[in-house]
Amino acid sequence: MTGVSFDFAGVLTGQPGQWLLSGFLMTIYVTVVGALLATLLAVLLLGLRIAPLAPARGLAIALVELFRNTPILVQFLFWYFAAYNLLPRSFRDYITAEHPWAVLPVGNVLLAPEFIAAAWGLGVFTAAFLAEELRAGLNAMPRGQKEAALSQGFGHWETLRFVLLPQALANSWQPLVTQYLNLMKLSSLASAISLAELTYQVRQVESYNAHAFEAFAVGTVLYLLLGLVLGQLLIVFGPKPVGARARRRAVKANRSATAAAIVGASGDA
Amino acid sequence: MFPSPVPLTRRHLLSAAAGLFALAAGLAPAAAADQLADIKAAGTLRVATFDSNPPFGSIDPSTYNLVGYDVDFAKAIAQALGVKLQLVSTNPANRIPLLQSGKVELIVADLTITPERAQVLDFSIPYFETGLELLVPASSSDALSSFATARIGAVKGTTGEQALKARFPGSRVLSYDDIPTALAALRNGSVDAIAQDSTILAGLLAEAPDRAKFKILPDRLSREIIGIGLAKGQPALLAKVNEILVGLEKDGQAKAIYDKWFGPGTKFASPRSFTIGVTN
Numbered sequence: 001m002t003g004v005s006f007d008f009a010g011v012l013t014g015q016p017g018q019w020l021l022s023g024f025l026m027t028i029y030v031t032v033v034g035a036l037l038a039t040l041l042a043v044l045l046l047g048l049r050i051a052p053l054a055p056a057r058g059l060a061i062a063l064v065e066l067f068r069n070t071p072i073l074v075q076f077l078f079w080y081f082a083a084y085n086l087l088p089r090s091f092r093d094y095i096t097a098e099h100p101w102a103v104l105p106v107g108n109v110l111l112a113p114e115f116i117a118a119a120w121g122l123g124v125f126t127a128a129f130l131a132e133e134l135r136a137g138l139n140a141m142p143r144g145q146k147e148a149a150l151s152q153g154f155g156h157w158e159t160l161r162f163v164l165l166p167q168a169l170a171n172s173w174q175p176l177v178t179q180y181l182n183l184m185k186l187s188s189l190a191s192a193i194s195l196a197e198l199t200y201q202v203r204q205v206e207s208y209n210a211h212a213f214e215a216f217a218v219g220t221v222l223y224l225l226l227g228l229v230l231g232q233l234l235i236v237f238g239p240k241p242v243g244a245r246a247r248r249r250a251v252k253a254n255r256s257a258t259a260a261a262i263v264g265a266s267g268d269a
Numbered sequence: 270m271f272p273s274p275v276p277l278t279r280r281h282l283l284s285a286a287a288g289l290f291a292l293a294a295g296l297a298p299a300a301a302a303d304q305l306a307d308i309k310a311a312g313t314l315r316v317a318t319f320d321s322n323p324p325f326g327s328i329d330p331s332t333y334n335l336v337g338y339d340v341d342f343a344k345a346i347a348q349a350l351g352v353k354l355q356l357v358s359t360n361p362a363n364r365i366p367l368l369q370s371g372k373v374e375l376i377v378a379d380l381t382i383t384p385e386r387a388q389v390l391d392f393s394i395p396y397f398e399t400g401l402e403l404l405v406p407a408s409s410s411d412a413l414s415s416f417a418t419a420r421i422g423a424v425k426g427t428t429g430e431q432a433l434k435a436r437f438p439g440s441r442v443l444s445y446d447d448i449p450t451a452l453a454a455l456r457n458g459s460v461d462a463i464a465q466d467s468t469i470l471a472g473l474l475a476e477a478p479d480r481a482k483f484k485i486l487p488d489r490l491s492r493e494i495i496g497i498g499l500a501k502g503q504p505a506l507l508a509k510v511n512e513i514l515v516g517l518e519k520d521g522q523a524k525a526i527y528d529k530w531f532g533p534g535t536k537f538a539s540p541r542s543f544t545i546g547v548t549n
Contacts, residue, residue, distance in 0.1 A: 085457040092458050096420055112420075113459040114443065194422075194443040194454070203425060204444070 011214045016205040020215075022106040023201030024222050029108060030118050030197060031184040031230070037123025038183060042130035047160055049135060060131070067128035073189045075125055080117035080193040108196070118190035118197075126183045130176060137172030138164055170239040177234045181227055188223075198222060304374055305505040313353045315373040316343040320358035324468075324530040324537050325379040338530040339377045342396060342497075345522055346375070349513040365390065368498055374506065376498035391503065392496035393510045396523065398543040400489035401432050403462040404455065404470050406482060413488040416440065422451035422460035432491045433464050448473055455483070464490060471531070471539035487542070511546075518545035 011020065048060035067075070084092070095113055102111035109115065141164070149163040169176070191200035202219035206212045308314050318339045319326030326337040335356050347354035357373050364378045368390060382392045403416060418439040423430045425444040433442050443460055445451040451463045452473065465473070467489065474480050497514075499506055517523040523545050531537050 080459070081453045081457055084459065089458070096458065096461070098418065109441070192446060192450075194445055194459075196443075200444070204430075207425065208431075 006214055007211060008214050008218070010209055010211045011205050011218055016208060016211070016215070018106065019201040019204055019208075020198070020218060020222070022108060023196060023198040024226075025105060026108045026195065026197040026201075027184070027187055027223075027226065029104060029110065030115060030122065030187050030190065030195065031226075033110075033115075033119040034122030034126065034183055034187065035180050037119060038126035038130055038180075041123055041127035042134060043160075043165070045127055045131035046134050046138075046165075047157060049131060050138065050160070051156060064128045064131060067125050068132070072121065072125045072186050073192060076117065076121045076190055076193050079121045080113065084113055084117060114190070114193055114195040117193055118187065118195045121190070122183050122187060125186070126179055129179045129182070133172045133175045133179060134165070134168050136175075137168035137170075140171045141167050166239070170241050173234075173238045173241070177231060177238065180234060181231055184227060184230060185223065303505055304500065304503045305509055308350065308352055308374060308506070311352075313355050314343075314347045314350055314375065315355045315357055316347070316375045316377050317357045317359045317364045317367045317373040318343055319360065319364075319378045321360070322379060324535075326358070338397065338526060339379060341526040341529065342517075342523075343375070343377045345517055345526070346377075346497075346510065346513050349516065350509070365498065368500060371500075374499065375510070379495055380498050381493045382496045386498070389501070390498045391501050391507055392498060393507065394514055394546060395494045395496050395543065396514055396545050397495035398492060399467050399495070400492040401464050402467040402470050402489050403464055403486045404452075404474065404483055405462045405486060406455070407484050409461070409484075411486060413486055413490065416462050416486075419461035420459070422454050422463040424448050424451060424465070436490050452477065462486075467539050468531070468537045471537050475536060475538055485539070487540070489542070515546040 048056045099111045149159040188199040202215045205215040325339045329336045364376045367373050417437045420441045423444045430442050454460045527541050
């Protein structure tokens with residue numbers, strides 16, 4: 001032994017434990033709100049991107065390129081320090097006032113400039129990637145799907161909603177899950193705009209009692225757990241590729257038939 | 270022939286204790302004597318000051334002399350005593366051991382008066398005061414109490430957050446990576462105030478292009494009271510140092526020294542919130 005000892009109780013109990021729990025929950029809150037925002041904005045972006053109007057397509061292309069080619073840290077700083085400043089003073093005063101109804105356990109304030117800027121920043125950034133993944137899913141589809149829908153009298157947004165999107169979602173679900181997991185991990189950068197999420201609290205524990213190793217280890221494990229659970233939930237409850245269930249059933253039937261045949265064959269020997 | 274082992278008797282123990290006592294007394298040679306008389310007899314006052322802690326004590330890059338707020342006070346005290354000044358440069362960790370080992374008679378080195386330190390040394394009356402202050406928009410209230418439930422910016426890794434929470438449990442503290450980032454949050458109204466040490470805030474405000482939009486609240490969140498440290502059991506020296514400090518306040522020298530290092534136009538400009546000899 002080199003005399004190194006670890007004191008995990010020093011970061012999991014008392015005030016540090018409270019901070020880590022609060023930070024963990026804040027990471028979950030901002031991930032959920034950010035993911036919902038990202039999904040809505042991605043559908044909007046995709047609708048513009050495949051619209052028959054050239055200016056609408058141009059706008060979508062410009063937004064996607066802007067948000068996916070600039071660092072999210074810079075975007076956070078922009079939303080929090082620059083864009084927030086452009087809001088009317090009375091609105092900003094309302095946001096920074098105390099709102100007991102917007103406080104979730106453990107003491108995490110959602111109606112605050114930090115949370116709004118972080119969730120919005122994560123939503124916009126991730127929407128650019130989601131829209132492109134969805135477009136890849138659309139492109140994998142036969143052109144006839146869209147033509148058939150339009151010829152049936154569906155409008156542009158209805159075609160997207162009822163015909164194209166369900167298939168595109170199923171086609172591109174795996175890379176979409178990756179983007180949602182990225183969103184969760186990128187929320188750690190919001191500690192730079194003082195969002196009291198897990199990374200912020202880990203650093204606070206570190207400067208409070210100098211338990212650097214323990215604090216960062218616990219933080220890492222919590223992120224890993226959250227990522228694994230979130231990934232599994234998205235896979236289990238997400239859309240399955242078109243025809244996947246039928247294919248799986250066929251594979252299963254085929255396998256058991258083969259196994260039966262092998263058993264039968266070895267039984268004969 | 271070897272001496273046979275002698276069993277330890279009470280006499281041996283007593284003489285050993287006496288020897289240890291003499292040794293201890295020798296390590297603290299000035300403890301018993303009247304240091305004020307010794308200083309006058311020697312014609313030299315030895316003072317511990319910082320050599321790398323501006324504006325309290327640092328080395329002037331052009332003259333290589335020690336300069337600073339504390340250095341000027343040490344000079345003024347030596348002058349009032351009518352003796353030569355010998356400065357012993359030190360750092361925060363070494364200043365008290367220097368005094369305890371009898372190498373200096375006074376510590377004039379930004380030494381905060383605390384109950385723990387008062388157990389091992391005596392303090393003069395305060396000659397400086399600092400503490401946590403709030404920087405707020407110029408249009409805000411001047412009352413500290415109106416920020417009790419405010420959103421207050423602090424800097425990660427500093428003690429400001431804990432001090433803030435102790436004083437105002439209802440406040441919402443937001444920590445930023447550094448002080449300019451905290452100022453940016455104050456500028457756009459994300460926080461109502463930022464909390465920092467008064468000298469740091471003064472330096473920050475001096476450099477800000479939009480300094481007219483902000484002000485530092487007159488009342489402090491926490492107070493750090495700075496005194497001169499001297500060995501315990503020296504009533505004559507303590508009384509003399511206190512008398513000199515009050516004298517420096519009366520004849521304006523103390524204020525002149527303050528203005529030289531913390532007055533308007535200096536890098537650490539900050540209003541003087543205390544008067545030596547007046548407890549508030």
